[in-house]
Amino acid sequence: LALVAWLLWSPRGGVPDPNRIVVFPVAGPVGTTADSGLAAGATEALLSALNSTSSLAGVDGRRLGPEGSDRSRAASVGGGFYLTSTLLASDSLRLNLELHSLLKDTIIGRTLTFRSGANGWEVGMQAARQVLPLLFPAARGADFPLLTAVAPAALAEFFRGEQRYRQAAFEEALGHYWRAVEADSGFALAALRGAQAATWTSRPDQARALVAIAMARSVTLPQRFRGLVNGLDA
Secondary structure, eight states, X not given: OHHHHHHHHSOOTTOOEEEEEEEOOOEEXXXXXXXXXXXXXXXXXXXXXXXXXXXXXXXXXXXXXSSSOHHHHHHHTTEEEEEEEEEEESSSEEEEEEEEETTTTEEEEEEEEEOTTOOHHHHHHHHHHHHHHHHOTTOOXXXXXXXXXXXXXXXXXXXXXXXXXHTTOHHHHHHHHHHHHHHOTTOHHHHHHHHHHHHHTTOHHHHHHHHHHHHHTGGGSOHXXXXXXXXXXX
């Protein structure tokens, strides 16, 4: 039985999925004693932005084992792409991005420059804005809900919620998601994530309230999230 389960559900290397991208942790900052939380925040923001799209699945490279090259580790989970990046700091802050394609065996590089006081969320979001058009050249703004028409204050709270959610601190995450919705009443994705956090903390009344907000604005969500909203509502 264990063998059958492994054959059915283990990752299939050698079959790269064009909608799956492995995001390896942002390295650095190189050239400064700045807090490494900057790189961690940028990594979280990248993952959140990529996973908010209509079809792309962002895989957290931190969860993969250290053995092997980045390419082999990405291939082991069926990644069609993998992203590596390094922060460099001097008078300004720069991010060197490399998007690797396992489908075409190509590398596309970008260098982004930020003000010296930029935080991790700003860096990650701008990186996502550079990467997504390369993966979805014909996509519209509605396909990238975190990159368009969300109030900055709401976005900041959402990212804090995402960070706490990934750490299984669901109570704190719920508070951040609520504040994101309060800052931007049309932020359906924050309401959806808040409903999930409320479920984990056994707060059905808050979960229902947040699902109702997400349902009322579900037209703004990518298609794959609408099914989840309907499931939570049911």
